[in-house]
Amino acid sequence: MKVTDSTPVSADVVNTPSRSTTSAGAMPASTLSGAGEVQDLICFSHLRWNFVYQRPQHLLSRATKNFRVWFIEEPIWDNDFRLNVCQQTDRLTVLVPHLPHGTSPEEAVRLQRQLVDEFISQRRMTDYVAWYYTPMALLFSDHLKPRLTVYDCMDELSAFWGAPPQLLEQERKLIERAGVVFTGGYSLYEAKQNRHPHVFAFPSSIDFAHFSVSRRPQPDPIDQRSLPTPRIGFSGVIDERFDYELLGKLAQRRPEWQFILLGPIVKINPALLPKAPNVHYLGMKAYKELPTYFSNWNVGMLPFALNDSTRFISPTKTPEYLAAGLPVVSTPIRDVVRTYGSEDFVQIADTAEAFEKAIELALARKHPSDWNSIDGFLIKNSWDHTWGEMNRLMVAQMSLPVEQ
Template sequence: MSNHSKQAVRQPFAQEHTRLIGSERGASISSTSFAHQTQDLICFSHLRWNFVYQRPQHLLSRASRHFRVWFWEEPVADQQPWLEVRPINPKLHILVPHLPAGTDPQTQHDYQRRWLQELLAQQQITDFVAWYYTPMALNFTEHIQPRLTVYDCMDELSAFRGAPPQLREREKQLMQQAQLMFTGGQSLYEAKKNLHPSVHAFPSSIDNHHFGQARLGLDDPADQQALAYPRIGFSGVIDERLDIQLLGELARRRPDWQFVLLGPVVKIDPASLPQGPNLHYLGMKAYEQLPAYFSNWQVAWLPFALNESTRFISPTKTPEYLAAGLPVVSTPIRDVVSTYGECGTVWIADGVEEFERSIEAALQNPSALCWSRIDAQLAQCSWQQTWKDMHTLILEQFQLQYQKHSLYE
């Protein structure tokens, strides 16, 4: 989660129109307060900016060097309807629709459509990229006319618990509209490559410098200092993708190991999580804090269940653990096996007994592991390079549009 300051901006919904107010102190944001940009980028996301810091934040922070970025989140419940506009920097704003609890779907769409139109008008956004993480945003954006539509398909959302029944149909519609489609992993690419004429695989990347700090021996965070060693760590969203039975059984079999889990509990009952003296749920941590936690673990693990919701995942934490100098033990997630299964610092284990043996092996002599091979691999998959390659594809599409337009002049 980012530690960016939260300067809330209210946009009350009036009977006939909405109004942008620049800050709680009342300073207005006018269209002239930004230097005119050739392009804007409006992103529609099912993930919140101030949640786990992952793919959308890495990519769109970098995109704001080239575009004025507007990151539109899904609605949150509030007493009255208004649009929060929260600046992260002069070229990156988070937009959060606030709607009364129980607002019916059609009214939600109507509010969001009107607020979006107001944003386009007030900020003079006429030439822009529409970037989608959730196809469900088409419910209120079908009418917009972007210069380019990008679908960054980071997960198979239709396989997640609680997915809307219309999601598959909306995704099909989005793929028909999008000129570019990116996927968050190789297996997802294989599943989608024949469904769109321009699909490109961009698996989980790495901020090497950030997580490489963990190799320097950082101070142990306060809420972890009292824990014994060895420590087996997991960092990420704790939801239906986690193999709870595996976690509980391994903790029971190895009371001498400390299992540390960082991250929010989402879509599952926290009471369903296994408990024990060597199981430690420390909650969600800021992105900036993660290297210190990783620096004081001995092994990282990915105890994912093998089900529909994990069939196409490409865990961002795999390269982050490795950049931190942690050996990794994972269930046989396809993208982990194909990308890191032969690197020498990742063990693939299926079942509690294999996990126990693999973690024991990883703990034996970590200094003897060959890190040069994986470090060379990680050096080729930075978020900076991923954004550079995506941006190149976007610019190529602009050029194709220009050439096509020139033919008909």
């Protein structure tokens, strides 16, 4: 890849900003002490830690090498008012606000602010990184004074169904405060690059060791053991991004193929999903279980609809399927085409007929043809390397003097 001043960062390419290096999201001071002294990272997330294992879990579990991580989720409506503390490891703790039923939106903001303030005070936390996945959390945290504010923009949340009307305005404020902005793919990078001097693209990476065990025979999980082959699988959230019409057409055209879907069904009416003898919804699985499922599939599919909610996505399942040794067929999602389709690592199909032909090629082991190149790419784009690059950029940003 030729590197220019506007080249987005991947796991192995670093974009050096040419504009001002003043950190808008850092604590005001004439000089800063060593960045290595910052020991805490507070994350504000719209996703729950124990939901589908994806970007936040991959990155923040690795962040524990450098920080104590405090992962604050969206509130749960309950009969009492408290902050539930659940320690996942000795370096990572999940915090869940519990708010009384009937709390107004304005009061919910005030109560969450109170819980966060009490937590920070009790921990005597004065020097920390604030890491945001949701700009909406700024409503109750905009008074905080972190050493560095990081916005890891993993999705264009404003394009999702049910997005709050004030989300875009809150994102504008968050980008203004941030010292550095990371994006979950190249399309998101292109959408954000002119809004901040320090924007870096970090597309979905891979834990190769975790998924490559699928290339060796693994015990077939009990809930798919009785299903015949060939098996075409999907793993991920089944929501407005999922092309259920495409799945229905494929199931109808090829009744001898078994379509296996792992993941929760959210934000859509389950009645819309195709019901057929060869379509199997097995529910959400733990991250550690996925290799055993993948090992007993024949093809991995990415049947995403082409709509506003998928315009900027960079599916984590693309490299996971490949690491598992599965041939992959995807609809023409921009970041999949750009990263994997252009290299002929993944087949791209825009109709049910084309999808069917691509699966036929995969089942005949005629695609992909260059697994050595695929593995070389995957090994270079590990989550470990991605976190290392992110942390390097954060440390550099925290080491800069801040204008008074």
